[in-house]
Amino acid sequence: MDLREEKVGGVTVVEVKGRIDSTTAPALGERLTASLEAPKVRVLLDLSRLEYISSAGFRILLLAAKRADATGSRLVLCGISGKVRQLFDLGGFLDLFTIVGSRDEGIAAAG
Amino acid sequence: MIEITIVNQGSELARVAGLLDRLGAEHHLAPEALADMQVALDEVLTNITNYAYTDKAEHQIRIRFELLDNVLEAVIEDDGAPFDPLAITAPDVSTPLRERRVGGVGIHFVRSLMDEVAYDRTGERNRLVLRKRLKA
Numbered sequence: 001m002d003l004r005e006e007k008v009g010g011v012t013v014v015e016v017k018g019r020i021d022s023t024t025a026p027a028l029g030e031r032l033t034a035s036l037e038a039p040k041v042r043v044l045l046d047l048s049r050l051e052y053i054s055s056a057g058f059r060i061l062l063l064a065a066k067r068a069d070a071t072g073s074r075l076v077l078c079g080i081s082g083k084v085r086q087l088f089d090l091g092g093f094l095d096l097f098t099i100v101g102s103r104d105e106g107i108a109a110a111g
Numbered sequence: 112m113i114e115i116t117i118v119n120q121g122s123e124l125a126r127v128a129g130l131l132d133r134l135g136a137e138h139h140l141a142p143e144a145l146a147d148m149q150v151a152l153d154e155v156l157t158n159i160t161n162y163a164y165t166d167k168a169e170h171q172i173r174i175r176f177e178l179l180d181n182v183l184e185a186v187i188e189d190d191g192a193p194f195d196p197l198a199i200t201a202p203d204v205s206t207p208l209r210e211r212r213v214g215g216v217g218i219h220f221v222r223s224l225m226d227e228v229a230y231d232r233t234g235e236r237n238r239l240v241l242r243k244r245l246k247a
Contacts, residue, residue, distance in 0.1 A: 021153040023125045052146040054153040055217035083146050090223050091216045092205060 020057030048079025078106035154217035163191020
């Protein structure tokens with residue numbers, strides 16, 4: 001898994017490439033915790049280059065969403081398609097996150 | 112047939128994923144099927160390393176991959192507590208975010224992504240067989 005972070009306007013965009021499994025999930029957790037450390041921030045997680053995600057990864061995403069909720073921040077997910085969308089759907093996670101199509105839509109939604 | 116033995120530590124799981132990647136590359140297996148097997152294995156092995164052992168000792172977990180006729184098979188054997196993933200009821204996936212528990216979703220993934228899952232307990236060992244069809 002590779003993580004790339006950039007600032008677009010007031011939005012922190014975190015792009016995940018590769019896979020999120022029990023081996024890589026902790027690093028994503030650390031990154032999201034850091035990105036969501038301040039209150040009222042806006043974070044966009046771009047999953048368009050994600051191959052797959054296991055339940056260890058969903059645990060991290062749920063924790064991040066809870067943290068964002070609790071601190072008045074906004075966490076938006078984009079680029080969910082194919083295998084990754086199937087896994088979100090199977091786990092019943094599609095309704096638990098703010099999900100948009102493209103990165104541009106995500107930046108608009110997060111901002 | 113290709114086999115790997117790991118110990119019951121989370122840090123070992125990357126070795127299994129790497130072996131499966133190599134197997135997939137050598138035999139040009141469909142990325143979709145490979146991803147499903149990777150997710151299922153991550154769930155199964157995480158369960159074993161996290162919950163199968165109550166002592167602090169090191170235990171060996173054996174994973175064997177086999178390419179059968181149009182089927183990728185993984186056989187996982189451990190000497191942990193008896194655990195039949197087929198006996199677990201499916202999680203309620205409609206629970207609101209704040210009450211949500213991810214527990215149970217992993218096993219749900221295994222059963223949904225695999226075409227066949229079989230479990231048996233022989234003596235002191237769990238044996239789980241995962242099968243994924245490679246073509247429709």
